[in-house]
Amino acid sequence: MATETVRRWTQACFGVLQRSVYVFFTAAFLQLLMHYWQPTHAAPFLWNVSREPWITCFPLVCFIIHVIAWLIIFSIVLIFDYAELMGLKQVYYCCLALGDPMVLKSQKAQRLYCHLRHPVFLEFLVILWVLPSLSLDRLLLSTTLTLYMICGHSLDQQDYRYLRSQLNKKFEIFSREESAFSHIAARNGVGEHTKHQE
Numbered sequence: 001m002a003t004e005t006v007r008r009w010t011q012a013c014f015g016v017l018q019r020s021v022y023v024f025f026t027a028a029f030l031q032l033l034m035h036y037w038q039p040t041h042a043a044p045f046l047w048n049v050s051r052e053p054w055i056t057c058f059p060l061v062c063f064i065i066h067v068i069a070w071l072i073i074f075s076i077v078l079i080f081d082y083a084e085l086m087g088l089k090q091v092y093y094c095c096l097a098l099g100d101p102m103v104l105k106s107q108k109a110q111r112l113y114c115h116l117r118h119p120v121f122l123e124f125l126v127i128l129w130v131l132p133s134l135s136l137d138r139l140l141l142s143t144t145l146t147l148y149m150i151c152g153h154s155l156d157q158q159d160y161r162y163l164r165s166q167l168n169k170k171f172e173i174f175s176r177e178e179s180a181f182s183h184i185a186a187r188n189g190v191g192e193h194t195k196h197q198e
Contacts, residue, residue: 016094019087040137048133059132066130069123076120108162112155121149 010018049058083089084101093101102110128142 016090017087019084019090021087023086037141038137040135043136046134046136046139050133062130062132066127069126073120073123076123108158112159112162121153124149 007018010021014021049055077085081089083092089101093099102113105113125146128145131138134142
């Protein structure tokens with residue numbers, strides 16, 4: 001559904017609801033996949049942690065890594081403008097006659113959004129592959145979704161340079177805020193100290 005032909009067709013049919021329709025069908029497909037999934041109990045495992053001490057600690061390590069990956073995914077989705085990813089911002093802007101919210105972004109950001117299908121590629125790979133046991137059905141699922149994400153990404157050097165510059169700007173802003181905060185805290189600490197002396 002993310003190909004240019006399908007995008008043009010859904011844009012012509014659904015207009016401003018195009019992104020919302022895409023998200024709806026993606027969610028519906030994933031629900032169907034989970035509902036009708038049939039695990040292969042009789043098939044051999046590609047790997048299976050079943051010996052001490054690994055049987056105790058490795059599943060816990062995988063669980064902790066998965067929790068961290070999901071927290072990173074959640075934070076990245078918030079940073080990448082959740083309302084726009086879900087298609088809500090487009091509808092809101094249309095209702096207020098503000099136009100397309102993507103126009104307000106820079107040309108480099110627009111280019112990045114066109115090339116980046118999933119902003120959480122690495123985190124999804126961790127969730128798909130860091131497992132205490134990998135059965136054949138899970139191997140099929142992980143391989144298929146990994147190939148889908150690899151085919152969906154078309155980032156180039158220009159996109160990487162833009163991402164690096166944005167990251168450097170954010171680090172610069174955070175370091176300025178941190179130094180300003182520590183300066184204010186130090187000044188207030190000195191003020192408190194002199195008040196107590198009086």
